Amino acid sequence: MNPQPHPGADAGAPPSAAAPAAPAHEPAARASWAARWHGYRRAALGDDLVAALIVTILLVPQSLAYALLAGLPPVVGVMASLLPIVAYAAFGSSTTLAVGPVAVLSMMTAQAIVPAAQANGVGVHLAAMVLAVEIAGVFVLALLLRLDVFAALLSAPVLHGFVTGASLVIAIGQLPSLLGVAARGSTLTELLESLAKVPSVWPHAATAAIGLGALALLWLIRRHGLAALRALGLPARAAQLLARMAPMFVVVLSIAAVTALPQAVQGVALAGRVSLGEGLAFTPLWQAPAGLWLALAGPATLLGLVAYVESLAVAEALGARRGEKVLPRRELMGLAAANAAAGLSGAMPVTGGFARSIVNFDAGARTRVAGVWTALFLGVAILLLGDLLGALPKAVLAATIIVAVLSLVDLEPFAQAWRWSRVEFGLMVLVTALTVLAGVEAALLVGVLASMALLMQRTARPHWAEVGRLPGTEVFRNVRRFQVQTLPQVMAVRIDESLLFTNSRWLAETLESQAAARPGLRHLVLMMSGVNDIDFSGLDSLHQLDRTLGARGIRLHLSEVKGPLRDRLGASGVLSGLSGKVFATQAEAWGALGGMGGGGAASG
C-alpha cells in the first residue's frame, strides 16, 4: 500500500507531510514510511475512518445480496469486499472508487459460472474464483497489449441500453425471491419458462409480506428519507449519509422481526449463518480442471470489458467532482489486482460500484486507505454478527437489490438519443430488449457488431472533391465552390480521408466512373493532402485504379503525399509500378501536366 493524500483544494493537508517519497535507497525509503504514516495520520486518517465505518454499514447487506444474485453463498460476497479492496488501494488511481461485487457484474457472473460449472462437474464457487482470476488476466493482457482502446467498443447507445436492460432484468429476476415463488432465471424468457414449471405460482404469504414491506420501506426512505431527516433537524450531510444507510436499518428491523416472531415466519427463506470460516474453506484454484478455465475465457473477456467501462465511468464521474484526474491504465492495474485478489481469496469478480463509491465519496473518504479500513471493519463485523445475519430473510435482500438497480434506470438518454439519431435510439432499445429477453452476452455481442456496422457505413463514403487552381495562385480549391481554373486533359481530385479497406474500393470505382465520363482526359491526379494513412487494401485499390485507367489511356498521379506516408511508399517500393508520377505539390503537378510550367492551357 502506498497512501497518497490527495493534494486537492479540499484536502487541507500540509504539503510537506504529503511530500513524495525520498530518494529510493533503502534507509531513506524506510524512514519515509514513518513520515508518510505521520502525514497520513494528521491529514486524512480521521476522515478515512469515518467514511470506512459508513461504507461498512452499507456493504453488509449489499455483499450478501450480490452474492445471492450471482448464485453463490452469501459469505462469498463478503469475501469479495475484503482483500480486493486492499489490492485496489495498492494499485488503483482513484481516491474514491470502492470496489466489490456490483449488481450487473454479479448477474453476468451467474450467467457465466452456472453452465461452466455444470459442464465441468465442479461447484459454482470454484467457477466464480476462476472467472475472477481470468478477468484479472484479461486486464493484464489489455494493459500489456494496450487494448484499452477496445473499451470504446461499448458505444454510448450500447452501454445505456445494456445498463437499463440489465437493471430491469435483475429487478424482475428478484421478484420470485421477494414473493417466495420458486421460479429462477437470468432472462425474462428463462424466468417465464421456469414459472411454467413450478408447483405453485402463488406467493408465499409471509415471504411476500416481508419482501413487499421491506421494498416499501426502502422506497419510502429513498424517496422521502432525506427530507424527513432534514425536517428532524439533522444537518444536510448527516441526513444524506443516514438516508443512504437505509438498507442496514431494514436489515436490522427484519432480523429483529424474524427473531421475535419465529412462528409467523415459517417457510420464509433465510440467508443462513454467514461464517468467515466457511468462506475460507474454498476449493483451491489449482483443482479447477482445464475445461473450466477454457469455458470461462470468453465470458471473462466480456465481464472484463463491462467491469472496466463501468468502473472507469464511476471513477471519472467522482474524480471530476474533486477536480481529480483518473488514469485509465492505473485503473486497469487496480482492477486486475482486485480481481486477482478476489480469485485467490475465494471470492467472486469485483469492480468499482457506483452505490458504494458515492457513499465513500459523500462520507468524506480522502485516500484509498479508507478502503483498507473498510475491509478491516467489515471482517470484524462479519466475525461478530455472522450468526445474527443468519436470520435475515432473502426477501429483504431481494428488496435491497430491486431498489438499488432501479435507481440505475435512467430514461433521459433514451429521450436524447431519440432526438439525436433514430438509428442509435433503435440500437439502444434493441440492446435493452435483448438484455432482458436473450441475456447479456447476446445483447452485448449484437450491440458491438451493430456499432461497428454503423461505423463502417459512416466511414465507407468519404468526402472527395475535384479541385482547380485559384487564378494567379498556387492554391487549389473545390471546383464547385470556387472560381478556379482546370486543365481539360487533367482531373485533380482531393481525397479528404485515409484510404482504408472500408472506403478505397468504392473510391476507386467512383473515380473510375468520373474519369470514364470525360473523353479527353489523360491524367488523373490524386491530391493526398487529407490522406493520413493507406492500408494494404487502399494500396490494392490504387493499383486497381491505375490498371483500369490505363486501359482508357489515362495515367494516375499522386500529389502532396504527407511526409511519413511518402517515406513509407518510397522505402517499400510498392507504388513503383504506378503509370504516373508522385508530385510534391499540386502546383508542380499542374505545371508538369499542363505543358508549360505554372501557366498553360487553363480553362475557367
Next chain:
Amino acid sequence: MNPQPHPGADAGAPPSAAAPAAPAHEPAARASWAARWHGYRRAALGDDLVAALIVTILLVPQSLAYALLAGLPPVVGVMASLLPIVAYAAFGSSTTLAVGPVAVLSMMTAQAIVPAAQANGVGVHLAAMVLAVEIAGVFVLALLLRLDVFAALLSAPVLHGFVTGASLVIAIGQLPSLLGVAARGSTLTELLESLAKVPSVWPHAATAAIGLGALALLWLIRRHGLAALRALGLPARAAQLLARMAPMFVVVLSIAAVTALPQAVQGVALAGRVSLGEGLAFTPLWQAPAGLWLALAGPATLLGLVAYVESLAVAEALGARRGEKVLPRRELMGLAAANAAAGLSGAMPVTGGFARSIVNFDAGARTRVAGVWTALFLGVAILLLGDLLGALPKAVLAATIIVAVLSLVDLEPFAQAWRWSRVEFGLMVLVTALTVLAGVEAALLVGVLASMALLMQRTARPHWAEVGRLPGTEVFRNVRRFQVQTLPQVMAVRIDESLLFTNSRWLAETLESQAAARPGLRHLVLMMSGVNDIDFSGLDSLHQLDRTLGARGIRLHLSEVKGPLRDRLGASGVLSGLSGKVFATQAEAWGALGGMGGGGAASG
C-alpha cells in the same frame, strides 16, 4: 433478356443497330424487340455463338468437378450451368462474366450443406438448393437495405489470404481422389484425421496412374501448350483458346483409355453416367424443413459475401480491359437471379468464375446472350454425351481441379504486404493458415474481426491541435507550427475527425488533462471545422467533458460547427445544456472570450 451490344472501341457494331429502346409505350416497345434481334444478329450473334461453343467445352469437365467438390452428384454441376446463366444474362451488367459453380464457393457449399443436411435428416442436394435460394435472398436484402458497403468487410489481406488458403486446401483435398485413397475432409485437419482411420493409406495403383498422368498432362499443356501450338503455326488467339480447352482433351483421352482397357482400370472410381433426367428429379424446395432453412441462413450470408466480392472482382477486371463499366448493384441483381434460378432448378450456389469468364472473354463473347447460347449447347452436349461421361475417372476431375485452383495461388500480394505493413502481412498469413487448418468460416470470421479491430485502432486516436490566431488576421493555426497569438484564459482546440464512439471518450479525457494542466484557464473552445459527424457517443462525451470542466470552473464552447451538423444540434436541442456558447467562427469566439472584439490581451 435485354441484349446490349457493347459500344466499346473493339465492338465495331453500327451505333444505329445498338440504339436504346424506343419510347416505352407498348406497340413501339414490341416492335423494338424485332429491331433489337436484327441488330444483335448483325452485330454480335456470330461472335457470341463461337464463344459459347468454346465455353461449353470448358464447362463440361468443370461442372462435373465442382459438383463433386461440393459433395453433390456430377449432374448438379451441369444444372448449375444452365438456368443460372440465363437468369444472369437477364439481370446482370457485365458482358463477359460467366456464372456457374466455382471452386471456392463449391468447397464452402460442401462445408455448409453436409452438417445442415445431416442435422435435418435430408439429402445434401436439397440442402444445396436451399442454400442457393438463401444466397439469392441475401443479395436481395443487400440490394434493398443498401448493404453492398459490407463487401468492404473482406479487406485485401483477408481476401488474398482466404483465396490462397482455399486454393491450397482444395488442392490438398483432391489428393485422395487423385491417388485413390479413401480419406476425405474439407480442412487439412479433417483430412489428416480421416487419413488416420482409412484401412489403407497406400494409393490405388491404377487410379494414381490415371490421376498423376492427367495432372502431368494438364500441367504440361498449361505450361508449354501455348508455345507448342504457336510453334505448330497456329495464330495467337486460336492457340490460346486451344490451350485453355486442355481439360476437355484430357477428359476425352481418359474416357477413351477407360473404354479401351476395362481390365486395367478395375477399381478406379468413375464419375458415373450424367443424366439430365436424374438431375431434374430433385426433391422440390417446399419439402425442405424449416430447421434446414434456419441452419443454412448463416452460411448463406458468408457465401453471399464471398460470391459477390469474387464475382465483382472478376467482372471489374475484365470490364476494365474493354473500357466497360460494371455496376455493383446490377451485379447484385444478376447474382440474385442466378442463384434463385439455381435453387429453383435443382442446382447449387453459383457466382461469376474467373476461369470460365476469361475463356468467354478471350473467345470473343460480345453480349450476355453468349451465356444463353452456352446454356443451350451445354444442355444438348449432356443429353448426347451423358452416357459417355460415365466412364470418366474421378481422378481426372481431381487433376483438373488441382490445376485450376493452383493457378489462383499468387504469392506477389504476400511480398507486397510484407513490404507495406507487417501487421497486415501477418493477418494475410493468419487467414491463409486458418483457411487450410480450421475451415473457411473460422478464417473469414477471424479475418473480418481482425480487420475491424485494426480499423478501430486506426481511428481511435484522431488528430487534434491547439490553435492560435495568425497576428492581424482571422486565420487560426496550430500553435506548434505557426507563430500565433493565444489568450491566457482561453484554449482553442481544432478537432480533425468526426466525434464517434471509437474516439470521443479518449478525446474528452485528453482534453480534460490538457485543460487541467493550465491553472488560469476559463474557456475551452472546440473548433469543429474538421468534424463531419457526431454520433450519440460523441454527444455523450461532449456532455461529460462539459461537466468535468465545469467542476474546474472552465466553460466549454464550440465554434465553426459545419452547417448540417449545426442545424441538427439546433433542431434536437441536445446541446442546450452546454455551459458555453456555439460561435459561428473561431474569430467570433476570440472576440467574445478575449474581452475586446478581435484585439484584446493577446500573448505571443
